[in-house]
Amino acid sequence: MREFALIDRLKTRLASRRTDTRLGIGDDAALIAPAAGEELAITTDTLIAGRHFPSDTPAFDIGYKAIAVNLSDLAAMGADPAWVTLALAAPELDESWCDAFLDGACAAMGDDPIDIIGGDTTRGDLSITVTAIGRLPVGSALRRSGAQPGDVIAVTGTLGDAAHGLDCWDERAQANADETFCIERLARPRWRNGAALRALAHAAIDISDGLVADLGHVLAASGVGARVNVDALPVSPALAGCVDTAQMRACQLGGGDDYELCITLAPGDLERAQAALDCPLTVIGEVEAEAGLRLVDAAGRPFAWAGAAGWDHFPDA
Amino acid sequence: MREFALIDRLKTRLASRRTDTRLGIGDDAALIAPAAGEELAITTDTLIAGRHFPSDTPAFDIGYKAIAVNLSDLAAMGADPAWVTLALAAPELDESWCDAFLDGACAAMGDDPIDIIGGDTTRGDLSITVTAIGRLPVGSALRRSGAQPGDVIAVTGTLGDAAHGLDCWDERAQANADETFCIERLARPRWRNGAALRALAHAAIDISDGLVADLGHVLAASGVGARVNVDALPVSPALAGCVDTAQMRACQLGGGDDYELCITLAPGDLERAQAALDCPLTVIGEVEAEAGLRLVDAAGRPFAWAGAAGWDHFPDA
Structure with a gap:
C-alpha cells in the first residue's frame, strides 16, 4: 500500500465524531476548536516493537495498545480524551496489517468521542508514536x-x-x-x-x-x-x-x-x-x-521486597 | 544518561516562555490553556535516521530539523507555533549528544514563544517524532x-x-x-x-x-x-x-x-x-x-520534466 493510500484509508475509515474537530487528516495540520474555559492535557508515548510489546504481537493488539496507553495518561490527569495523532513507522505497509492495526486502534477508543486527527507513515523499524489530547475544566487536572x-x-x-x-x-x-x-x-x-x-x-x-x-x-x-x-x-x-x-x-x-x-x-x-x-x-x-x-503486610509487619524501583529505558547508561 | 535524568535535563533547560502553558514536562500529561476564540493547528512528523536525514547527521542538526519541519507545517496553516512534544528513540543516550540535540531543537525555535511540553525517550533505532501545536483565530487557517x-x-x-x-x-x-x-x-x-x-x-x-x-x-x-x-x-x-x-x-x-x-x-x-x-x-x-x-518556460513553451511526482515512503508497496 502506498503512503497516500494509507492516509486516504485513515480518512475514509475514521469519520469525525466531534463537532469541535474543524479539519482532520489531509492538510498540513489538523484544526481543533477548544471551548472557552477548557484546558487541554497533552501526552505523547512511543511504542517500539520488541521493547514495549513482543515483536510477534498481532497488528490489532499493537494498534490497541498504542492508543490505550496514551488514553491512560489522559485518564491519569482526569481529562476527557478527544483527539489523537498517530505516527507509524513500519518496514512495509501491508493492507491487511494496516486494517487490523486500525481495527485495534478503534477498539481502544471504543464508542468515546475521540477523533484521530493526524497521521504520519514512514518506512522504518516498527514503532508507533501517539499524541493524545484531552479536555478538562480549567484548574481541575489531577496532578x-x-x-x-x-x-x-x-x-x-x-x-x-x-x-x-x-x-x-x-x-x-x-x-x-x-x-x-x-x-x-x-x-x-x-x-x-x-x-x-x-x-x-x-x-x-x-x-x-x-x-x-x-x-x-x-x-x-x-x-x-x-x-x-x-x-x-x-x-x-x-x-x-x-x-x-x-x-x-x-x-x-x-x-x-x-x-x-x-x-x-x-x-x-x-x-x-x-x-x-x-x-x-x-x-x-x-x-x-x-x-x-x-x-x-496485613499484620503491619514490614514486607521485604527487593524488586527494581521502576522501568528505565536506559538503565546502563 | 538515564531516562529520568534526560527528562530532568529537559525540564531544567527549557524554562517556559508562555503563560498559557499550565504544566510542562513531568506529569502524565502537559496542560495548556487556549484562549477563547482560538483554534489550534496540530501536526505530527516522524524523522528516521537514514531516511529523513543522513545517518551521520550531527545531533544539533537532527534536533534542529525535527522541530523545524513541524513548525513549517504549522506555518503552512498560518498558525503561530506555541507548543511541541518530542519523542526520541535512540540506541543510547549520550549526554553530549543529548545536549547538542536540544541545542539544535532550541535553535530551530529561535526566540519565538514556543514551549516543549512533552518528552518521551526510549531505546531503539534513532528516530524522532514531534507533535507541534499552533494557535490561530477561529476560521483563519490557510488550507x-x-x-x-x-x-x-x-x-x-x-x-x-x-x-x-x-x-x-x-x-x-x-x-x-x-x-x-x-x-x-x-x-x-x-x-x-x-x-x-x-x-x-x-x-x-x-x-x-x-x-x-x-x-x-x-x-x-x-x-x-x-x-x-x-x-x-x-x-x-x-x-x-x-x-x-x-x-x-x-x-x-x-x-x-x-x-x-x-x-x-x-x-x-x-x-x-x-x-x-x-x-x-x-x-x-x-x-x-x-x-x-x-x-x-519564460517564452510560454511547454517545459518537459520527467521527474517523479512526489516522495512516497512506500513506493514499491
Whole structure:
C-alpha cells in the first residue's frame, strides 16, 4: 500500500465524531476548536516493537495498545480524551496489517468521542508514536503533586496481570484460561475513566512501570511518604490461580503494563469515587508525612521486597 | 544518561516562555490553556535516521530539523507555533549528544514563544517524532483547498538548495562555499512566517516533497489547475553557481526539504504579502480552472520534466 493510500484509508475509515474537530487528516495540520474555559492535557508515548510489546504481537493488539496507553495518561490527569495523532513507522505497509492495526486502534477508543486527527507513515523499524489530547475544566487536572498526609491510596481494577501475561507470552499457544486472561490484559490494556475522579482525587498516576515505581513518582512530586499493605493489593482470580504468593507480589508491586490508576483521596470521598467508576477501586494504603514508601503486610509487619524501583529505558547508561 | 535524568535535563533547560502553558514536562500529561476564540493547528512528523536525514547527521542538526519541519507545517496553516512534544528513540543516550540535540531543537525555535511540553525517550533505532501545536483565530487557517482560478502562485525564499545539499552530503568535507550553503539548507531548514500570510493567502503548503508534488496537493484539494513558469523559480546564487540548468530545474521542481511555503493569493494582495515577510516571495505562475499542472518556460513553451511526482515512503508497496 502506498503512503497516500494509507492516509486516504485513515480518512475514509475514521469519520469525525466531534463537532469541535474543524479539519482532520489531509492538510498540513489538523484544526481543533477548544471551548472557552477548557484546558487541554497533552501526552505523547512511543511504542517500539520488541521493547514495549513482543515483536510477534498481532497488528490489532499493537494498534490497541498504542492508543490505550496514551488514553491512560489522559485518564491519569482526569481529562476527557478527544483527539489523537498517530505516527507509524513500519518496514512495509501491508493492507491487511494496516486494517487490523486500525481495527485495534478503534477498539481502544471504543464508542468515546475521540477523533484521530493526524497521521504520519514512514518506512522504518516498527514503532508507533501517539499524541493524545484531552479536555478538562480549567484548574481541575489531577496532578501527581497533590497527595496529602491522611489521604487513602487506592487503585482501580487488579494489579500484576499484565506482568504475568508477559511471562506467559512465548507459550501462549498452550496457555490455560487464567494465563490467557493475563495475556489479554498485557495485549489490550483497558484505560480507566479518570475523568470521573476529577473532583475527588487529590493526585493520580497510571501504573505503567509498576506500582512501587509509579506511586513513588506521586510521593516524590507531593513531598510525602506512604504505607502500603501488600495483602490488600487487588488480585484477579486468574493471576491468583496461576502463580504462588511470592510471584504474585512481584507482579503486583513491580509489573507495569496494567494501566490501572493509582490515586490518593480524602477517606470521606472514597465511596463517591467507587460509585463513579465502572471497575473496583481498592484501598491499599495511606499517605503519610514521613518520606519513603513502607510496604507492610496485613499484620503491619514490614514486607521485604527487593524488586527494581521502576522501568528505565536506559538503565546502563 | 538515564531516562529520568534526560527528562530532568529537559525540564531544567527549557524554562517556559508562555503563560498559557499550565504544566510542562513531568506529569502524565502537559496542560495548556487556549484562549477563547482560538483554534489550534496540530501536526505530527516522524524523522528516521537514514531516511529523513543522513545517518551521520550531527545531533544539533537532527534536533534542529525535527522541530523545524513541524513548525513549517504549522506555518503552512498560518498558525503561530506555541507548543511541541518530542519523542526520541535512540540506541543510547549520550549526554553530549543529548545536549547538542536540544541545542539544535532550541535553535530551530529561535526566540519565538514556543514551549516543549512533552518528552518521551526510549531505546531503539534513532528516530524522532514531534507533535507541534499552533494557535490561530477561529476560521483563519490557510488550507490547501482554497486556491482559486486567477490567483497568483508564489513561493518564499529559494528552491532546490536542500536537494543539491543532499547530493553534496557525502563529500561535504571538501565542499566549496556554495555547496556548503546548500548543505546547510538541508541540515537546518528555516521555517517561514506563515502566520503573517493569514489574511492574505487563499491556500498554502510547505514544500517538503518537492514543488511539483506539493503544489499538486494544493491543486487537487482545490479542484483547479495551474501554469508555472520554470524560468521564474527563485534560485539562490549558491545553487546557480554549483550546477547546470538541467540539474537546477530538477532540484527546484522535484527536490524536497527546502521547507519554503508555496501559496496562492489574489494578485492585488501580492505586495502586502511580500511586505509581511522577512524573505523574498516570488511569483512563479497562476492558478487556472483547467485541471493539471502545466510547466512552461519564460517564452510560454511547454517545459518537459520527467521527474517523479512526489516522495512516497512506500513506493514499491
